[in-house]
Amino acid sequence: MTRHANPTALLALAALSAVVLVWSTPLLWMAIAAFRPQNFGGLDMASLWPDFVPTLDNFAEALDSADFPLLYLNTVLVCLGTLAVQLTTVTLAGYAFARLRFRAKELVFYGFLLQLMLVPPILIVPNLVTITRLGLYDSLLGVMAPYFASAFGVFLMRQTFRTIPKDFEEAAIVDGATWWQLVWRVLVPLARPGMVAFGIVSVVSHWNEFLWPLMVVSTPDNQTLTIGLASFTMGAESASQWGVIAAGTFLVAAPLLAAFALFQRQFVNSFLFSGVK
Amino acid sequence: MVAEIEARVGLPTVLARRSAGRRSQLGRAALLLAPSLVFLAAFTYWPIGQVIGQALTIETFGSDTVGYGLGNFERLLADASFGRALLNNLVYALGTIVPSIAIALALAVGLQDATRFNAGLRTVVFFPVLLPLVAAAALFLFVFLPGIGLLDYYLARLGAGSTNWLGDPDIALWSLIGLTVWKNAGYYMLFFLAGLQAIPLDLYEAARLEGAGAWGRFRRITLPLLGPTLAFVLVIALVNVITQVDHVVVLTKGGPSDSTNLLLFYIYQQAHENYDYGKAAAATVLSVAGLLALSLLSLRTLERGIHYEA
Numbered sequence: 001m002t003r004h005a006n007p008t009a010l011l012a013l014a015a016l017s018a019v020v021l022v023w024s025t026p027l028l029w030m031a032i033a034a035f036r037p038q039n040f041g042g043l044d045m046a047s048l049w050p051d052f053v054p055t056l057d058n059f060a061e062a063l064d065s066a067d068f069p070l071l072y073l074n075t076v077l078v079c080l081g082t083l084a085v086q087l088t089t090v091t092l093a094g095y096a097f098a099r100l101r102f103r104a105k106e107l108v109f110y111g112f113l114l115q116l117m118l119v120p121p122i123l124i125v126p127n128l129v130t131i132t133r134l135g136l137y138d139s140l141l142g143v144m145a146p147y148f149a150s151a152f153g154v155f156l157m158r159q160t161f162r163t164i165p166k167d168f169e170e171a172a173i174v175d176g177a178t179w180w181q182l183v184w185r186v187l188v189p190l191a192r193p194g195m196v197a198f199g200i201v202s203v204v205s206h207w208n209e210f211l212w213p214l215m216v217v218s219t220p221d222n223q224t225l226t227i228g229l230a231s232f233t234m235g236a237e238s239a240s241q242w243g244v245i246a247a248g249t250f251l252v253a254a255p256l257l258a259a260f261a262l263f264q265r266q267f268v269n270s271f272l273f274s275g276v277k
Numbered sequence: 278m279v280a281e282i283e284a285r286v287g288l289p290t291v292l293a294r295r296s297a298g299r300r301s302q303l304g305r306a307a308l309l310l311a312p313s314l315v316f317l318a319a320f321t322y323w324p325i326g327q328v329i330g331q332a333l334t335i336e337t338f339g340s341d342t343v344g345y346g347l348g349n350f351e352r353l354l355a356d357a358s359f360g361r362a363l364l365n366n367l368v369y370a371l372g373t374i375v376p377s378i379a380i381a382l383a384l385a386v387g388l389q390d391a392t393r394f395n396a397g398l399r400t401v402v403f404f405p406v407l408l409p410l411v412a413a414a415a416l417f418l419f420v421f422l423p424g425i426g427l428l429d430y431y432l433a434r435l436g437a438g439s440t441n442w443l444g445d446p447d448i449a450l451w452s453l454i455g456l457t458v459w460k461n462a463g464y465y466m467l468f469f470l471a472g473l474q475a476i477p478l479d480l481y482e483a484a485r486l487e488g489a490g491a492w493g494r495f496r497r498i499t500l501p502l503l504g505p506t507l508a509f510v511l512v513i514a515l516v517n518v519i520t521q522v523d524h525v526v527v528l529t530k531g532g533p534s535d536s537t538n539l540l541l542f543y544i545y546q547q548a549h550e551n552y553d554y555g556k557a558a559a560a561t562v563l564s565v566a567g568l569l570a571l572s573l574l575s576l577r578t579l580e581r582g583i584h585y586e587a
Contacts, residue, residue, distance in 0.1 A: 008491065016387040016398070019380065023459065024401045026416050027408075029427055033419075045419070046430035089312040096309035100302045108310065115321045117572040121520045121541065122564055125548050125557045126324035126331060149316035208409035210523040211541070215549055226411040230527050233415040242419050249412045256407045264400065271406070271464065272471050 030253075033246035034058050045242050058247035065235065065244070067220070068251060071228040074140060078213075078224055079206045082144045083199055090150050090198065091191065094157025099166075115151035124215050131216060142216045143224065147206065153198045160194030161187075200263075200270040207256055225252045325565060331558035349555040350562075359560060361535040362543040365450055369539060370518040372454040377462045378510060384462065385469030386499065399470075403463040410460065414527035417456050421528075443529055446536035453537055456524055461517060465510045472506035473499070512575045519568065540564055 028048055035054040036045075038061075062068070096102075097109060120127065127146050128137075136142035164187070172186045188195075210226040217223055229252045236244045260267050335345040353359050384402055388395040405413060420427040421442035429439050442452040476499065484494045522542040525531060531538035531546060538546075540560065547557035 012387060016384065019384065020398045020401055023405070023463075025427065026413075026420055026459070027404055029419070030416055045425055046427045089316065092309040093313040096306045100306045100309070102303040102306040105306075111322075112313070112317065114569075114572060115317060117516065117568045118321055118325070118565060119516065119520050120320060122561065122568060123320070123324040123328070125544060125554065125561045126327035127320055128548070129327060129331070130319060130324065145316070146320040149313045149320070151317075154313060204407060208407075208411075210409065210411045211526070211545060214526070215545070226409050226523070229409070229415060230411050233418065233527065237418055242422075245415055245419065249415045253408050253412045257404060260404075260407050261400075267407075268403075268467060271467055 030246045030249055033243050034250045036243050038241070038243055058241075058243040059251070061241070061244045062232070062236075062248040062251060066228045066232040066248070068228070070221070071223060071225045074222060075207060075225040077140055078143050079203045081140065082147050082206050083202050085144070085148045086150050086153055086202055087195060087199070089148060090153030090157045091188075091195070093154045094159075094194075095161050095187070097154065097158040098161035112151045112154050115149065120146040121211050124212055127212075128215055137216060138218045138222055139216075140222055143213045143222075144206075146212065147202075150198075150202070153202070156194050156198050157191065160191050164190045196266065197270040200267055204256060328558045328561045328565065331554055332562045335555045345555065349559040353556050353559040353563075356556070358531075358535050358538060359543060359556075362531075362538040362540050365536070365538055366518065366540045368450060369454060369457075370515065372451065373457040373461070373518055374511070374514045376454075377458045378465055378507070378514065380458065380462045381465035381510070382469050382503075382507075384466045385473055386495065388466075389470060389473050399463075399466070402466060405460045406464045408460070410521060410523040411527055413456060413460050414524040417452075417524070418528065420456075421452055444533060446533045449529055449533060449537045453524055453528065456528075457518075457521075461514070465514065468506050468510050469503065472503045476502045508575075512571075515571060516568075519564065 025048070029046070032048055032050050033045065035050075035052075035056075035058070037052055037055045038057055093112070097105070123146070131137055131142045131145065134142075134145075136145060168186055168190065169182060172182050177185065208226065209224075210230070213224050213227055214230075217227060229248055232248050233245055236242075236248070332349050333345060333347070334342045335348065336342050384399075388399050388402075408416075423429055423441050423444070424439045426442075428442065429437075433439070440448065443449050480498050480502075481494055484498060489497065520541060522539050522545065525537055525539055525542045526545070529537040531542050541564070544557050544560045544564070547553045547560065
């Protein structure tokens with residue numbers, strides 16, 4: 001701390017604190033407003049001072065006005081379903097790019113890279129046609145399908161396999177392991193860090209996804225959390241129920257924020273990999 | 278080299294299996310790549326052709342599609358909303374990318390020492406990254422509420438009057454820019470933090486011995502050595518400003534009077550609200566062309582960026 005004794009450093013510290021203070025305010029407000037009694041009067045709604053007896057009324061009302069259990073279920077299904085298929089496609093392709101020699105490898109690789117730029121959101125118009133033709137309109141599978149291949153995941157797994165020495169595989173083969181023993185006993189356990197990193201980034205981005213589900217889903221039965229939150233917010237906004245909006249937002253964001261608080265290091269490492277989803 | 282190891286192990290069966298494997302590696306690669314390629318073909322490659330087709334045709338009553346030449350592009354370019362969306366996206370890109378990268382860099386440099394206090398502050402700045410953009414938008418409905426909202430409530434204490442953050446066409450886009458900077462700066466900070474860790478400390482030590490001040494050290498050492506990270510973050514940030522419009526849907530729907538309409542929101546609006554797929558497709562074709570050009574310029578950067586952490 002003695003390093004901060006000079007005035008420039010103190011000024012820098014003050015500026016940093018100011019930025020962090022401003023950054024924390026919206027989420028701090030969410031956490032406080034969600035528990036603020038509704039009859040508190042509208043004028044002090046922005047107050048960040050918790051000078052009240054906390055109540056769960058806002059949560060009760062939020063849970064009443066949207067079918068949160070169903071929204072959670074659909075979102076979890078979308079996240080896990082997407083991830084399950086992705087893990088299969090990206091580990092296979094990642095292994096091929098890391099270990100096998102074949103012609104036009106570089107070219108194929110750049111073909112994969114293309115998906116980092118031409119992300120599914122930009123292709124919503126043509127993809128809607130494809131999804132409809134496949135009979136997947138208004139289904140969770142339709143929400144998931146465009147993400148089943150993941151260029152980012154393939155890179156991440158390629159990098160992961162490159163860090164695993166070939167000796168392990170050779171040794172297993174010498175020991176007479178069958179190919180599935182090789183996969184399940186050697187490759188999958190060694191590649192687990194890469195898979196976890198990819199899993200975190202994938203789940204976060206699909207938990208948060210909005211525009212594509214909004215295009216594909218037409219009935220409330222197939223809505224995900226973000227869509228539910230958007231329509232719920234519009235209703236609550238016209239009634240000026242800010243506490244209820246805070247509670248609803250809290251419900252949508254809480255699982256990821258809690259997971260982050262618990263597994264911070266893992267999250268940060270995954271996101272460093274992520275750059276592009 | 279593999280053969281060498283196997284020869285040393287001296288197992289002819291393994292050797293045989295290996296060399297057979299080498300000959301058919303293309304087959305095996307095809308097999309392993311097939312699942313990914315099927316989905317890439319269906320949802321990344323095919324859509325490019327599909328959307329060009331959509332852009333060159335138009336649906337008539339009774340949903341027959343007929344050739345329409347460049348008609349959709351002509352209609353698109355004649356649409357003032359499209360021009361406005363394009364211009365807005367440019368302002369939005371500059372307005373979000375410059376401050377969020379500057380703030381991210383400043384935070385990374387300021388919070389790079391691994392103290393408990395710094396770790397706490399980094400967490401605070403990173404939280405918005407995990408929030409769905411829709412949820413951030415829902416929160417900012419209140420932040421931007423004129424008079425009693427979070428922003429006006431505290432600005433009033435500093436003596437400022439009430440502002441119609443989302444309703445004033447001159448301000449609304451800047452409000453969305455503020456939200457985006459808040460949401461993304463923490464994400465970019467992570468990359469800068471990682472980049473900073475790769476800079477050898479003795480460089481700073483040497484500079485200090487030569488009498489370089491804090492600013493001099495930043496300009497002469499930190500900034501040049503963060504160059505690749507900066508390029509990488511720039512590419513991600515560019516992709517983000519083109520592909521994320523959830524907050525526009527929730528907060529402004531492109532209004533008031535198209536002042537917050539962005540390219541992807543325009544596409545969404547044409548397709549999902551006006552059912553004008555021809556125009557939506559034409560706009561998509563132009564966006565795809567833009568992104569492809571960007572890809573060609575930055576594929577190497579992206580690849581390097583993905584590498585440097587691993």
